[in-house]
Amino acid sequence: MDAIEAITQRVSVAQLTGPDITEVQKTTLFQAALRAPDHGWIRPSRYLTIEGEARAKLGEIFLQQQEAKQVLSDEKREKTKRMLLRAPLVIVAVTRLVDHPKVPREEQLLSTGSGVQNMLTAAYAMGLGSIWRTGDMAECEGVKTALGLMNNEVITGFLYVGHANTSLKSVPEMNINEFVAPWTGETI
Ligand SMILES: Cc1cc2nc3c(=O)[nH]c(=O)nc-3n(C[C@H](O)[C@H](O)[C@H](O)COP(=O)(O)O)c2cc1C
Numbered sequence: 124m125d126a127i128e129a130i131t132q133r134v135s136v137a138q139l140t141g142p143d144i145t146e147v148q149k150t151t152l153f154q155a156a157l158r159a160p161d162h163g164w165i166r167p168s169r170y171l172t173i174e175g176e177a178r179a180k181l182g183e184i185f186l187q188q189q190e191a192k193q194v195l196s197d198e199k200r201e202k203t204k205r206m207l208l209r210a211p212l213v214i215v216a217v218t219r220l221v222d223h224p225k226v227p228r229e230e231q232l233l234s235t236g237s238g239v240q241n242m243l244t245a246a247y248a249m250g251l252g253s254i255w256r257t258g259d260m261a262e263c264e265g266v267k268t269a270l271g272l273m274n275n276e277v278i279t280g281f282l283y284v285g286h287a288n289t290s291l292k293s294v295p296e297m298n299i300n301e302f303v304a305p306w307t308g309e310t311i
Contacts, residue, residue: 143174151249155244159241172215214282243282
């Protein structure tokens with residue numbers, strides 16, 4: 124697929140299914156992620172893959188963490204436990220935040236965000252579906268500990284990757300002029 128087509132036509136896909144993502148496809152996804160811009164080449168991003176049984180194990184951890192905070196209905200318990208089973212591959216995008224004289228923390232997060240975006244686009248170009256999710260579990264200290272994150276690391280996203288289980292939604296029509304304007308040099 125043409126690169127411009129992939130960038131302009133990509134849509135997120137929430138309903139995903141198997142088969143599993145192949146090693147070749149995963150390698151392409153991570154090569155794409157590692158081409159994210161990175162101010163100072165400080166390499167703020169790393170990625171964890173959650174597949175197969177590991178998805179259910181992490182789902183149990185999600186459930187424990189939610190239950191420690193509140194009483195859950197049976198429906199919510201099941202939903203929480205099964206959250207990661209919504210795709211054959213879930214990639215946890217992690218940002219290591221450091222104090223740097225030239226690279227503020229926002230830029231470190233943006234670099235990981237660019238890596239995630241690259242993976243979304245690469246997935247689409249390979250005919251896969253994907254969606255970037257966050258939610259409570261991305262902020263949860265117990266989840267971060269279970270995943271082996273250091274104190275200065277944050278979860279920037281859970282990228283769900285699989286095969287679209289539905290037809291793809293259309294790209295919304297957007298008027299470029301509502302978002303773009305020339306600045307002509309005049310100051311107020
Ligand atoms: C940082 C970030 C976090 C997001 N978290 C969620 C989420 O938890 N759940 C969700 O349904 N969509 C989430 N989204 C939005 C979807 O990834 C997606 O962008 C949205 O459904 C619009 O679809 P589109 O990418 O096809 O335009 C998030 C997006 C970003 C950038």
